[in-house]
Amino acid sequence: MTTLKPKTTQTMKPATAAKKLGVYLGATPAEFQEGVVSREELRSLQTEPPAWLVDLRREGPHPRPVIANKLGISISGLARGGVTEALTTDEVEALKAENPLWLQHERATQTDVRKETLRLKEKQKERQAKEQAQQ
Numbered sequence: 001m002t003t004l005k006p007k008t009t010q011t012m013k014p015a016t017a018a019k020k021l022g023v024y025l026g027a028t029p030a031e032f033q034e035g036v037v038s039r040e041e042l043r044s045l046q047t048e049p050p051a052w053l054v055d056l057r058r059e060g061p062h063p064r065p066v067i068a069n070k071l072g073i074s075i076s077g078l079a080r081g082g083v084t085e086a087l088t089t090d091e092v093e094a095l096k097a098e099n100p101l102w103l104q105h106e107r108a109t110q111t112d113v114r115k116e117t118l119r120l121k122e123k124q125k126e127r128q129a130k131e132q133a134q135q
Helices: 014-021 030-034 039-047 051-059 064-071 075-080 089-098 101-134
Strands: none
Touching (some): 014 030, 014 039, 051 089, 064 089, 064 101, 089 101
16 A cells, blocks of 8 residues: 655746746845745746736846847847846847847848748648648
């Protein structure tokens, strides 16, 4: 006969939780940074975000993946452009308004990558359709 072990609560490091929430860990409250976050707490933060999380998502500072998304470029493109630190929403908007040459280049590169990805997906669909027709 086996005995059932009580379920243990799965937790994650604050850095993982911040990444899942799309926020910069260094800007979160100290109690968030110093503790661990359970899956239930994460779900609660996602469904009913507290004021600090709403403000952080709106005003920043934002982590690099969020900045890259807002600028329409890759994270690697950010690094090539010299952006290595978290930026606020105002700083991202200023960068968009300035539209430096490196940003224009990275946006063009990202557009090319998306076109190529779409082309490859279409090619794969055609190949699958052809294979199904032969069967």
